[in-house]
Amino acid sequence: MDLQPSEDELAFRNEVRAFVRASLPASIREKSVAGRRLAKDDYVRWTRILAEKGWSVPHWPVEWGGTGWGPVKQSIFLDEVQRGNAPEAIAFGVSMVGPVIYTFGSQAQKERFLPRIADLSDWWCQGFSEPGAGSDLASLRTSARRDGDSWVISGQKTWTTMAQYADWIFVLARTNPQGKKQEGISFFLVDMKTPGVTVRPIQTIDGGHEVNEVFFDDVRVPLDAIVGEENKGWDYAKFLLTNERNGIARVGISKARLDRVRELAAISVYGSGPKMDDPFFRAKLASVEVELKALEMTQMRVISNLRKDGRPDPASSVLKIKGSEIQQATTELLMEVVGPYVLPYEDPEALTNEPPAGPDWAGPAAPNYFNYRKVTIYGGSNEIQRGIIAKAILGL
């Protein structure tokens, strides 16, 4: 047992930190730090910078652009990129459909899609959830029927994050209505420009446009739009959701947000002095830091104990639960730091140069707090995670 980080790990951390500092465009960094929404171009620009360095898809196989880093280095990389306020990788491509394609896809699919995911030439979104299929995803009703040399997809997806930017969508659709509900599902790759695909925005409680409904109205796609075998889509979806949980702790994001809390608490003065002078506030901040430090250690333990059989480690449910709760706690702290000027609402979609009421750093606090209620709901709600722990860890 050696509980100190190795020289190699420390050197790698410094290398990534220096790279992010030197390479992340200031305009992107400033938006990120402020908690303001990034534009599509910000993501593309940063992904190209990473791709040039060979770091845009670190966890992929080396032949498709991966780095060959082990899980510890991958985790350090992610932590430093997040702490450095760089845009997050678009998970739908690099963490979800990418691994499904290189694991289960045809050679032609690999060659066609993987390079364009790696440099964000193609923006992907996820067609899983439906109005009637949330936590119970396998009850989905979107269907695909064979018609000559095409599949014809009909149905509706929802909560499709950033579908408004997407070039492609991966879709779970029912190809066999008989038998167990998990067994008749297939996994399709669909060009968003295909006739019959319609995107309708959903405005969320923070006022923003992040998620969408996507309608499939007799959408005709070629036979090679299917990944792997027909009716095996549920297996690929489970594989994908396992990957979704990796990095779900988002330790670096919470560290960056706590950096912001400290920065603003030093300048936010209401009442008797700067917020940081309030011992009760400092104790609350310290409480969140303790949880986050514990989570960071838990994540390292999970990583160093990765199962050899590649099956999901139920401990990742612990990371999801705690990571999401801490993310929410950081947004609450920011609200408290801002104080009374959380009140004015800025329409994120409005095109205006009018300065906000109150300090310019105040505006995003409340919307981010509202928006972050999502993190305990998505990616398998925290109640679903508790069920996984009860069954897979405790055997209840």
Place this chain on the structure above:
Amino acid sequence: MDFELSGEQQMLRDNVARLMKERYDFETRKAYQKEPAGFSDSLWREYAELGLLGAPFAEEDGGYGGGAVETMIVMEEFGKALALEPYLETVVLCGALIRHAASAEQRADLIGRIAAGDLRLSFAQMEPQSGYDLSDVGVTARRDGDAFVLDGAKGLVINGDSAGGLIVSARVAGGRRDRKGVGLFLVDGEAPGVSRRGYPTQDARRAAEISFANVRVEPQNVLGSPEDGAPAIERAVDETIAALSAEAVGAMSEALAMTVEYLKTRKQFGVTIGSFQALQHRASDMVVALEQARSMMFFATMSAGEDDADERAKAISAAKVQIGRSAKFIGEQAVQMHGGIAMTYEYKVGHLFKRLTMIDAAYGDADLHVRRLGDRGSLFV
């Protein structure tokens, strides 16, 4: 970072676990508790034979060259069994005071006797008014030639009634709460002028209120600088909190294991109560609380040897916060989910809960440490 135990560490764990399994079932523990000292004298001998009592000391001092990881391993197993012997007091706490303050000559003498099982020590540090302030020392040490004379009262000295020796913090100079001017003095438990009133504690141990009247301490029994004992005291307490974290994790994991076992066997309404989602989710929250605590046990263990006192104090406070909060949640929920049986004195879960509660209260509870941490600045550099 590597969380895997080495071969020797694995063997240490197996040895302690086996000894606890064979000699420390809950019924036997009740008998140990009734022994005069409140714990098993014969087991203490076995700890010596197993090498546990010399584990964290350097080989040149007569120990076995282990460190914080070995202490963690032992304490976690002790925590599961609710072991009563004063390992924490003698080996961890007083052992650390000796390692950090004593001369080579003193170390050779004391550590040899501790490792052989011939000397048990307690740290007489707290006083009725001191609370958790390590610098609040009212017992005085007056110079008398080369020697010192101690006067005053100490309280809550764990196992102080049976300890062969007491390490006493006493003020040589300065005001009552000054960090400077406090020394460490080794006193025989039976020395003239020492009077001890022993009593049982909530967690089935023993403690003592001890008064000192004209107690003479010869120069060879002064540990380190008599005016500057604070750094060694603070460091020893930090190491003790790290060890306590491991004991707490052991007790929490036992409480959780017992609870899950109960959920799988207890039937009501014709089904095992573990089939109820309300209880499943609560048990899952206990898993989360335990894993977070275990992580901070590792963090405390890796930080216990940190030389930078401020960084070490931050890490230890952070661990104490997490341990205290997880312990409270797991202890309370273990009782709640067992229902009535956990309210009985004869059943182990209630005693795990009580020990966990007292661990939170020891050396400052979670709220105290979260305030300290808040005043010291960020954990993340």
